[in-house]
Amino acid sequence: MRFHTASPAPRVVTPPRSRLRRFMPSLIHAAVACGLLSLAASASAQVNGVGQKPYLGWSSFSQQTLDSAFLTQANMIKQSDALKASGLQAHGYTYINLDSGWQGGFDANGRPTPDPTTFPDIKAMIDHIHANGQKAGIYWIPGVEQPAVQANSPILGTPQHITDILAVPYRAGNAFGAPGTSPYHYKIDFSKPGAQEYMDSVVALFASWGVDFIKLDGVTPGSYSDDLSIDNRDDVAAWSKAIAKTGRPIWLTVSWQVDKDYQDVWTTYANGRRIDDDVECEGRCATLTNWPRIEKRFRDLPAWQETSGPKTGWNDLDTLDIGDGDLDGLSLDEKRSAMTIWAMANAPLYLGGDLTKLDETGKRLATNDEVLAVDQSGKPARQVLGGDLNVWVSDLGNGRYYLALTNMNATTTVARLPWNLVGLTGTRRMRDLWNHQELGPSVGEHEVVLPPHGTQLMLVEALPGHVAPTPTTSYEAEQGVLSGNAASYACPGCSNDNKVGGLGLGANNTVSIEGVYAPQSGAYLMQIDSLTLGLRSYLYQVNDGPFRTFNSGGSSFQLPSSSTVPVCLQKGLNRIRFGNAVSYPPDLDRIVISGRGDARLPSGTTYEAEAATLGGSVTAGFSNYSSGLAKAGNIGGGSANNVTFTNVTVPYAGVYQLEIDYLTQGPRSFFLSINGAGAKELSLNGSSFDDPVAKVLEVPLHAGQNTLQFSNPSGNAPDLDRIVVTPRVLPAVLGVSTQACKKDLH
Structure with missing residues (x-):
């Protein structure tokens, strides 16, 4: 958006719940x-x-x-x-x-x-x-600006004048135009001479x-x-x-x-x-x-x-x-x-x-x-994995690929990529394009330590061989259990010509996809086909497990966008519920479950502030650039005005990386208490209540469940988007399996 007159306000306003309109493929x-x-x-x-x-x-x-x-x-x-x-x-x-x-x-x-x-x-x-x-x-x-309309100048090489080509009644000629018949930017009618x-x-x-x-x-x-x-x-x-x-x-x-x-x-x-x-x-x-x-x-x-x-x-x-x-x-x-x-x-x-x-x-x-x-x-990449570890692949032909792995969190992470995820059995060559280094061959799985918001970009040459097809099952959203305001809508671009909208803005406005089958307990891949204009987010639950976040984007409510994330399923039948209690999720077309229960999970776990326990005057609401499309605000000014995460679960006792995504304009402080210990002050600063900033600490946690509380007994605290808990990246940790699905399944 770049214009010098009558520009609209920045788009940080609440988006509409759904935008249904005629689809025009021809x-x-x-x-x-x-x-x-x-x-x-x-x-x-x-x-x-x-x-x-x-x-x-x-x-x-x-x-x-x-x-x-x-x-x-x-x-x-x-x-x-x-x-x-x-x-x-x-x-x-x-x-x-x-x-x-x-x-x-x-x-x-x-x-x-x-x-x-x-x-x-x-x-x-x-x-x-x-x-x-x-x-x-x-x-x-596009269109004609008001000064040219008022002058009603002759159009070069024609008998027509500017007002002869304007749409009637007068209206805006582009997104900058004002409403009504004096829009400053006037619409042209191209059927006119x-x-x-x-x-x-x-x-x-x-x-x-x-x-x-x-x-x-x-x-x-x-x-x-x-x-x-x-x-x-x-x-x-x-x-x-x-x-x-x-x-x-x-x-x-x-x-x-x-x-x-x-x-x-x-x-x-x-x-x-x-x-x-x-x-x-x-x-x-x-x-x-x-x-x-x-x-x-x-x-x-x-x-x-x-x-x-x-x-x-x-x-x-x-x-x-x-x-x-x-x-x-x-x-x-x-x-x-x-x-x-x-x-x-x-x-x-x-x-x-x-x-x-x-x-x-x-x-x-x-x-x-x-x-x-x-x-x-000339070979644009496709995303093969979304979420905390983004994986993008460009097929250059003849067994050559560009491959990018990006750590979307502010903690250092061990990224593990099974080659079968991108259709390969392994590579005979890997070249790091940022560092101009040959990395050698790799079989089975690629592993790399990625810094905060860091990336690895490689040219890889595949080993010969074929990957066995992965079992997949598709589940249509409109065939799920719809609650509250959730409803099925026609969607010509969707997999079954239907989708589910009206989700979110209330804990009961959900769609539950029942009967999601897993042959054994473990981690699977879940392709989510969703529809949105701009940023939206699901908070979803597997069975009655913890909330997990899917942050999406897109440019259509009629053409779905696909992204794949790992998900933990128990053996037998599962229920996956999609919604967002306090903000806006996308519309949902379907999910596709694939794998055999041996997918890799990201090393970090996200906990949304809006889904935590909110004390006193703390409220949760829309935040366009925040994870989950929401944040917790009004924290502090009294010890009761706090945010408490009661289910921060880790597999072993030790020191972990704690990412705190906060929002503030100017200096403010959190007081952080872990498992009831004395609160320590975190002095933070920022320039915006719109855009989260990450602060990473190292904190001791118990094996199993932990409680983390954010407060400020006397002053105003920042708004809180989320926390992310990730194991410390030490040489001894490398090669150890990522966190199991156990905490999600029980």
Whole structure:
């Protein structure tokens, strides 16, 4: 979301329970039959030589969030020169993209023109960018802005004027437009004469300046708007046709967080589409970005992973802020993990910040040619395991794979990956792409110690051989036991044309899938096919065991997204109940259980604060970036206002890592008591009540159940998202089996 007028408030509001709307899988064909769209013209826009691989470059917007006066012609020239001098360009970084704020008025034909104060000669600036061997990008929006509407300018080369092409009654022309008939951004009706010609004239103007890239922002359906009275699908087609008419190879990206229900339009008419909202904090934290906003990409990407490629365009994860030191808001390991998921997704890699201040660490990360080769492979990865240990695999053919393992927790963890999980018997070669090291062969299982939010990215060559098929059983949600507000809804994109919605916001609004069979007690894999727009979370229970968390994301309530997590089942029949007592879960299509009871569990266990015992005035409620989509607040100001975890269960007595995910703006303290011992003060700090921050301690725990209480007898405590308990990673622990399912089954 990047615009300079009438921008909506940041989306931290409560999302609707469900969004059911007409599914339109044949949209393109219907539009062509009506004469509205031209597949031949749009194909030229996608395959005109610019969209065969994701682009690399830089965008102005991240720095604009820190410095509102940054977007000037002089600064863009400095960024272009810095890109060339930095050495990044030699590794493929060539795009210099201007975001929102360059425009200052309109010409005699209603076309946007630069602000003469900040961009006195935009063509000269673009000529300078080209002379540096780079490409120039620009930002605009669908529809027509109010000043051009009021001027009612003639459309170049036609007898029509601007008001002749507007939709009637007047309404918003994009997601930034206001409601009503004076929306500031006005909708174009592309069935009217002159409408396509107006778009042709705008794109021709950009082309005359030498523009190589256009970002079309505020596109709907999407951008947090499902108002089909706006509906920019025809705008996107018109821009694509206009690009083709220029004969110039111009990359087209549609933004922001477009709706997957209409993926046929985005994949046909654009080279890239933003599948997420802004990665920048934009004043909601003290840095450019932070880990919760990176983690969101891991959660949203599975919904889009099958849509990406040279023929369909690329999934855009937004700016990669890794070159500004501490200002980025990410640790070194978090920066590696961010670039890893961007690369595995084959997403465009465009840096943010100020390139004149690019730090050496960021430069080293951004210029790792082995990692850049992953991004440019044209083989986007698929997620094979979600949850605490994310596993992504890209099949390069001929027994070669890119493989990424990422620790989603802030504790150090031992990650164990059975090769049969990714369809291999073992590997004859493994190469660590971040460290440029050969790791040798591996049979049966791969094991690695991952630092907090850390990643391992490898090129592997498989051993010959085939993995025996794994038993799988599918269970439809609508055939489960529906309680409270839970109900079955039609869902043409779902496995049985139905799904369950109305879950959550109450302990009784659940779906229980009965009769989940396991031949023996142990750990299995559970594929969860869910549907959501944005972040949502289940808290689920196996039989009457403890709550476990499934944090998901997505871009559709009609097309399910699949993610797989380990789950503990007892021998015989089991019940798995899905809900969320205090916040919003996704809709549920089905689950698929696979395995023989020998799957690996993550080494850490999560306990949600909202599911703990809340004392006194403590309340639980919605929190968009928190695990479980909820947190506990109003802690402290009295000893009774506390959060107590009564069932923190560990297999043996000893010292464990305790991750505390908290939220605060400014300094606050928890007093932590373990098993009734004297409370110790934890002085914490933060810059946001929206985004959790992790603090990791080492604490002694008893074998079996433990009680941990968070309070503050006199002052205000931070809000509390969750805790994660993980064994200390010591050499003696390596090779020992991960925690058993025993505590979940009894």
